[in-house]
Amino acid sequence: MTAPESSEGPRVPLLRQREIEARIVGPLLQAVRDELGEEKTLQIARAVIAELARQSGAELARTFGEATLVTFARSLDRWSEGGALEIEMLEQSPQRLAFNVVRCRYAEMYRALGLADLGATLSCTRDFALVEGFNPEIELTRTQTIMQGATHCDFRFAGPGAAAEPAKGE
Numbered sequence: 753m754t755a756p757e758s759s760e761g762p763r764v765p766l767l768r769q770r771e772i773e774a775r776i777v778g779p780l781l782q783a784v785r786d787e788l789g790e791e792k793t794l795q796i797a798r799a800v801i802a803e804l805a806r807q808s809g810a811e812l813a814r815t816f817g818e819a820t821l822v823t824f825a826r827s828l829d830r831w832s833e834g835g836a837l838e839i840e841m842l843e844q845s846p847q848r849l850a851f852n853v854v855r856c857r858y859a860e861m862y863r864a865l866g867l868a869d870l871g872a873t874l875s876c877t878r879d880f881a882l883v884e885g886f887n888p889e890i891e892l893t894r895t896q897t898i899m900q901g902a903t904h905c906d907f908r909f910a911g912p913g914a915a916a917e918p919a920k921g922e
Contacts, residue, residue, distance in 0.1 A: 766831055767861065806885030809885025820911070
């Protein structure tokens with residue numbers, strides 16, 4: 753299942769949406785970085801992107817009408833559509849969701865645009881804030897990303913009352 757359709761018309765695939773954003777925001781951030789320095793620029797960008805992601809998470813919960821881990825798992829199709837992510841599912845239950853992203857076309861897209869240094873800020877930063885906005889009782893643990901050079905991204909979610917731990921078989 754996927755997230756419900758918006759009443760605003762046809763939906764742009766998320767990978768394409770991120771590319772459009774990156775083509776505008778990437779050069780803007782690079783110019784601001786030249787003026788303010790890297791640390792301050794990335795601090796501001798991360799704060800803005802995190803807030804937007806929290807709002808998206810809250811909207812996702814409203815759209816689905818509930819904010820459970822099972823419901824959140826149903827939204828993975830949106831981020832993966834069109835082959836944007838290749839996911840290896842490790843565990844899926846009402847209390848745990850564990851998977852590895854073994855291919856990330858988002859990372860490939862940022863590299864192709866010459867924005868590899870900003871990819872984690874523009875994309876990966878969103879993950880924790882999105883989950884927080886969706887349901888602050890769901891805990892996300894992630895120790896590595898393809899965007900930052902790892903072989904895979906390790907996403908581990910624990911629902912309310914469940915402690916985050918390695919997925920079964922790890």
